[in-house]
Amino acid sequence: MSTGSSGLEVEEGNNGDAATEMASAALDPETVAEGDGDGAAVAAVGALSMATADAAARDAAHARRRRALGFLFAAAGAILFSGKAIIVKLGFRYGADAVTLLALRMLVAFPLFLLMGGWAARRASRPLTRGERWRVVGLGFFGYYLASFLDFAGLAYISATLERLILYLTPTLVLLIGWFAFGRRPSRAQWLALLVSYFGVALAFGHDLQSGDRGILLGGALVFGSALAYALYLVGSGEMVAKIGAVRLTAYASSVASVLCIGQFLLLRPLSALVLPHEVYWLSLLNGTLCTVAPVLLVMLGIARIGSGLASQVGMLGPVSTIVLSMLVLDEPMGPWQVAGTLLVLGGVLLVTRPPRARGG
Numbered sequence: 001m002s003t004g005s006s007g008l009e010v011e012e013g014n015n016g017d018a019a020t021e022m023a024s025a026a027l028d029p030e031t032v033a034e035g036d037g038d039g040a041a042v043a044a045v046g047a048l049s050m051a052t053a054d055a056a057a058r059d060a061a062h063a064r065r066r067r068a069l070g071f072l073f074a075a076a077g078a079i080l081f082s083g084k085a086i087i088v089k090l091g092f093r094y095g096a097d098a099v100t101l102l103a104l105r106m107l108v109a110f111p112l113f114l115l116m117g118g119w120a121a122r123r124a125s126r127p128l129t130r131g132e133r134w135r136v137v138g139l140g141f142f143g144y145y146l147a148s149f150l151d152f153a154g155l156a157y158i159s160a161t162l163e164r165l166i167l168y169l170t171p172t173l174v175l176l177i178g179w180f181a182f183g184r185r186p187s188r189a190q191w192l193a194l195l196v197s198y199f200g201v202a203l204a205f206g207h208d209l210q211s212g213d214r215g216i217l218l219g220g221a222l223v224f225g226s227a228l229a230y231a232l233y234l235v236g237s238g239e240m241v242a243k244i245g246a247v248r249l250t251a252y253a254s255s256v257a258s259v260l261c262i263g264q265f266l267l268l269r270p271l272s273a274l275v276l277p278h279e280v281y282w283l284s285l286l287n288g289t290l291c292t293v294a295p296v297l298l299v300m301l302g303i304a305r306i307g308s309g310l311a312s313q314v315g316m317l318g319p320v321s322t323i324v325l326s327m328l329v330l331d332e333p334m335g336p337w338q339v340a341g342t343l344l345v346l347g348g349v350l351l352v353t354r355p356p357r358a359r360g361g
Contacts, residue, residue: 070305074314077298082322084291085160086329087283088152094277098152101284103265106148108288110258116293117251124248135240136249140256143233148257149264150226157219158208159332164322165204165345166223172197172349173231181235193351200344207337250296316346 091101121127128136155163172194178184186194208216233253240249265273303311319342326332 066305070302070311071314072302073298074302074306074311075317077295077302078315078318079321080291080295080298082164082318083325084287085155085163085322086325087287087291088155089160089326089330091280091283092156094280094283096276096280097273098149098156099265099268100273100276101280101287102148102152102261103269104281104284105287105292106258106261108285109292110255110262112289112293113251113254113258116247116297117255120245120248120251124245128244128252132240132244135236136244136252137256139233139237139240139249140253141260142229143237144254144257145260147226147229147233148261150222150229154219154222154226157215158223160326160330161319161323161332161334161338161342162204162208162216162220163223164319165201165342166220167227167230168319168345168349169197169201169224170227170231170234173228174234177231177235189351193348195348196351197345197348200341200346200348202341203344204338204341207335207341246300250300254296316350319346 088098088101096104151163151167175186175190175194179186205216205220237249237253299311299315302314306314323334323338323342327334
């Protein structure tokens, strides 16, 4: 296919060059003098139109390919991110706990984040200032260490589906933080979206509470704390992204979190806690690569091609893929209340993240 595509591009390029030469010849004074002036002018216009049309067609095809790749990258990133909860739940079945699984995940991802950070640093125009370094440390603590730890801890008590729905409330929390901290009052449509989203989580929560396990309340609170920690990261990272770039910030903050997660394990667990079935290490390898580093890069590539607004909407595939994977891999039940709750959360978040319509003059 690539060979055919290259041949097509060459053929199109030759046609464009031939059309341009025809136009130049038709506009040449000697050529016009030798032949009919009106006919030459018509030929020139036709040739230029052909060249312009060919160039426009190539640009349009390139834009379509770029947009399609953007959607593909964003969708793949969302689906891979959602696989994290499935892998953690599987790790629990083999006797590992949240502290150990988180440390193993970040131990795998740490070298890759260092490589990403080194690449971004070489392309940067300046090093970080002292104040920026401390802000990166704080953002890494909230966005990638605390949010991850609370999430892993909560997954020990609740289903992967409920975990993903609670985490998907993060945009609503960003909206509320903006109101409380900066006075950015939500619109009526956004208030409605908030109510719809939280009602959807309540439905899914009620379904899981029917099992009688009171640990669901604790697990839900832990995962909600994870969503809040990541929302604080998003609110605080806006200025830093503008200053140092998204790739550098993500790599640096994730590296900070890696050190904190590994250090937490060394402080809280003996090294004998690493004596685990080999399946745990294979799962951790998948978690650190396909469900941590790869989605970060894919989502960034998607945003670069289709923008953050469309990428966030494509990210709605995450909860859906979690539901499907939890049923297929974990055999988690899926009742009508969970389906209704999922649809309400997705609809509410879509309303929250949708850009406001421009008012006509």
